[in-house]
Amino acid sequence: MQLDFLYNLQFTIKRAFARILVMNKSKYILFGLVCGAFIVPSFANNELIKIQNQIKQTEQQNAQIEKQLQTTTKDMEQTKKKLVRTASQVSDLEEQRAQISKKIAELDKQRDKISAQLSASHDGVSDAMSSILFIAQNPNFDSQTMHEYVLTSVILSSAAEQFDNQIMDASKKIEELDKIRNERAIEKEKLDRSAKRYSDEKNSLDKLLKTRSAQNEKLKNQQIAIQEKLKKLSERAKSISELSAGVGSSEMSADAKFSKRKLNTPVRGKLVVRYGEKTALGLKSDGWRIHTRGDALVMAPADGVVKFADNFRGFGKIIIMSHKNGYNTVMTNMGSIDALVGQEVLAGEPIGRMNSNKPEMYMEVRRGNKSIDPMWLFNEPKSNSLF
Numbered sequence: 405m406q407l408d409f410l411y412n413l414q415f416t417i418k419r420a421f422a423r424i425l426v427m428n429k430s431k432y433i434l435f436g437l438v439c440g441a442f443i444v445p446s447f448a449n450n451e452l453i454k455i456q457n458q459i460k461q462t463e464q465q466n467a468q469i470e471k472q473l474q475t476t477t478k479d480m481e482q483t484k485k486k487l488v489r490t491a492s493q494v495s496d497l498e499e500q501r502a503q504i505s506k507k508i509a510e511l512d513k514q515r516d517k518i519s520a521q522l523s524a525s526h527d528g529v530s531d532a533m534s535s536i537l538f539i540a541q542n543p544n545f546d547s548q549t550m551h552e553y554v555l556t557s558v559i560l561s562s563a564a565e566q567f568d569n570q571i572m573d574a575s576k577k578i579e580e581l582d583k584i585r586n587e588r589a590i591e592k593e594k595l596d597r598s599a600k601r602y603s604d605e606k607n608s609l610d611k612l613l614k615t616r617s618a619q620n621e622k623l624k625n626q627q628i629a630i631q632e633k634l635k636k637l638s639e640r641a642k643s644i645s646e647l648s649a650g651v652g653s654s655e656m657s658a659d660a661k662f663s664k665r666k667l668n669t670p671v672r673g674k675l676v677v678r679y680g681e682k683t684a685l686g687l688k689s690d691g692w693r694i695h696t697r698g699d700a701l702v703m704a705p706a707d708g709v710v711k712f713a714d715n716f717r718g719f720g721k722i723i724i725m726s727h728k729n730g731y732n733t734v735m736t737n738m739g740s741i742d743a744l745v746g747q748e749v750l751a752g753e754p755i756g757r758m759n760s761n762k763p764e765m766y767m768e769v770r771r772g773n774k775s776i777d778p779m780w781l782f783n784e785p786k787s788n789s790l791f
Contacts, residue, residue: 480619483612488703488752490609495701497602499672502697504595511588518581522574609754613742620744630745631714638716645690648724648732648770651711656730656772662781663706667751669778669785670705670735671696671758671765679777690775691734691768694785698739698760704749705733705767705782713741719766720759725749731776734768 634651641647673696677689704725711732712724719736723743726732739759749755758765769776 480616483616483619484750484753487609487612487616487754488750490605490612491701491703491754492752494602494605494609495672495703497598497605498697498701501595501598501602504591504598508588508591508595511584511591515581515584515588518577518584522577522581613754617742620747634712634714634745638712638714641716644716644719644722644734644736644768645770645773645775647712647716648734648768649773651724651726651732653711653726653730653732653770653772654709654728659729660771661729662727662731666781666783667706668703669694669767669782670733670755671700671702671785673697673700673763673765673785675785676764679775679779691766692778692785694765694767696758696763696765698758698763700758700763701754702735702738702756702758702765704751704753704755705735706731706751708733708749710743710745710747710749710755713743713745720762721756723755730771732770734766734770736766737762737764 637650638647641650669692671694673694675692676695677683677693679689679691681689683689683693702723706725706727708725708727710723711726712722714721716722716736721738721741722734722736723738723741724732724734735755737759738756739761741756743749743755767778769778769781
């Protein structure tokens with residue numbers, strides 16, 4: 405009996421202890437749930453705030469990058485406009501200075517010619533004077549015949565007349581020479597005055613070209629791959645028409661207009677071969693040949709994109725530009741190129757200079773696979789400093 409009682413008591417104690425454990429566990433779980441209700445939302449809120457801050461920071465960075473891009477684009481547009489203005493001024497000054505230099509050279513020729521004539525007149529005057537002095541010092545009035553006397557008088561009169569004419573001619577030449585010297589001094593003064601302005605404008609142009617080069621850094625990084633493709637294309641192309649077709653053009657549209665008005669040619673000079681005329685080789689010309697000054701500034705003929713800027717067989721360094729409505733322009737015999745493939749340029753923006761040893765540009769306009777007479781799109785080039 406006592407043993408049964410002890411077993412029952414042990415069983416009762418175990419059950420009670422189990423109940424206590426269960427109750428405590430429930431309390432711990434309930435406590436954990438209650439605490440978690442406060443802890444989990446707090447942790448989630450911190451993470452949300454952190455993410456929101458990161459998003460805000462990213463948005464600020466994007467806004468700053470966008471602002472920088474807008475500023476860079478704006479700066480590039482301003483640089484282009486400044487380049488157009490400065491290039492026009494430099495080209496005008498180069499033309500003016502070339503005209504003045506040409507006039508000075510012509511005046512120098514006239515001066516040398518008159519100086520040579522005066523020297524010859526001096527010899528003539530000396531001869532006339534010698535004749536007069538000889539006759540004066542050796543009079544022959546005791547001649548037996550009147551014929552000798554008359555002959556002596558005629559010789560004396562002729563020598564005096566020749567002397568007077570040569571003196572008058574020499575006086576006129578001296579006056580003309582003085583006039584030429586004064587005119588030359590005026591032209592030389594003009595040339596000297598323009599030197600400072602030209603130097604300033606050219607320095608401004610060089611600085612702007614460097615600025616544009618720095619702004620096109622992204623294009624420079626793309627040049628290696630592009631130039632490799634263009635090099636292969638130029639090796640395969642047998643003519644300018646093939647090369648122009650290969651580099652591509654803008655999309656052709658029903659609107660065949662090139663511009664609202666005729667534009668200026670990319671370089672100043674004299675038109676020596678027109679579209680359709682025969683070249684020195686007897687071939688029909690598909691463009692214009694323009695004789696220019698050596699090292700003349702070359703400017704973009706119209707708004708467009710540079711599609712090719714490198715050497716091409718027989719034409720030296722050339723530039724091909726793509727313009728709206730499927731037009732391409734080709735410019736050859738460049739001495740230096742200041743443009744990159746893919747670069748967008750404005751009409752009048754400097755893109756290079758002519759070859760000093762071969763100052764003749766061949767300019768061709770193409771639309772699709774056809775050449776276009778430049779006279780329909782461009783004003784005839786003019787230059788008072790040539791020929």
